[in-house]
Amino acid sequence: MEYQNLLIQNKDRIQYIIINRESKLNALNKDTLTELHTAFSEAFKNPAVGGIIITGAGPKAFVAGADISEFAHFDVAGGTALAQQGHSKVFDLIANGNKPVIAAINGFALGGGLELAMACHIRMASETAKMGLPEVTLGLIPGYGGTQRLAQLIGKGKALEMILTADMITAVEAQQFGLVTHVACPEDLLPAAEELLQKILSRAPLALASAIRAVNAGYTDGINGYQTEIEEFGHCFGTRDFKEGVDAFLGKRKAEFKGE
Known part of the structure; x- marks a missing residue:
């Protein structure tokens, strides 16, 4: 399949899924979510793919959130359907995948972007990365698993603090809280993710x-x-x-x- 919003690169048994909307800070719009569903579904079925690294194009953002313009006029039913479809087709699909998925957080991971990273099995971050769930500043809450996965990863109290204040945290803080497992300088992030995934792929x-x-x-x-x-x-x-x-x-x- 030819993707409009993703770049797919294969390196030995590792597949890179790169969100390629750099001018939009790799924001998640409807088409990108559809493509992510297809890309991960195919990767999980492809015997040549052992594991996946997902990252964002460019140095600024992993995913800086959802494309707000697409759902600005949704009603209750529309918002509920948006969250339900996102859970089943992308976020839960990744979390329950049969192959290891590493999020290489190369910049801003905000809102749906942080939720995407949290759906992955392991998270690594660049020293320049910033993470947060700012939905309450829009009159919303995280809708792609953020309220659940963040609390599971860093504990209820700190998760509520991040969600209720909408504050961003640094990569170093994220590592201290247990949100990411490794922090690297920007140029070393992908090599470090590859090294970790190669070690994992040497196992059964x-x-x-x-x-x-x-x-x-x-x-x-x-x-x-x-x-x-x-x-x-x-x-x-x-x-x-x-x-x-x-x-x-x-x-x-x-x-x-x-x-x-």
Whole structure:
């Protein structure tokens, strides 16, 4: 598929999804969200893709928010549908993906942009990045999972402070709060994300998918995370990767996982 708002680049088993609306600070409009749904759906199904790095074009912004002009005149029904569709087609799709997704936050990550980063499995940030959820300054609240994922990541009190004040935080503060795991200088951000993802991709692919499902289960209402862990653990014993991992360990050699 030819994308108008995204750049797709493949490097070995890593796929880059780059939001390419630099003149708009990579704001999320309807078309971009549709393209993100397609790009991630295809990446999760593509056996040649082991993991994904998502970032924004240019040095200023990862995603500086949603395109407000598109929903300025929505009513209650329109706003509800906007959030519902965003959750199911993009944000939850990423969070529940079967392959690791790293957000490389290269600049402003505000509103829907921070929510997009929080839907990813791991977040890394440039030293110049700024993050926040400013929706209350528009008379709104975060609608793409921000109220839930931010509290899960940094705790209820700090999440409420960020949401209710609409204040931005720096990359260093985000790391201190647990919102991002690594901070790098701008030129080192993508190499650092690649290095981390390459390490992850040296592990068993089916086990990676099981680990993501098990961790997510603990944050999903109505699902027993411990039981999910037990079931996923058991499933791993039926994979060829498990047999390869054990043989490699006992034979003191590097495992060659096939995702089978």
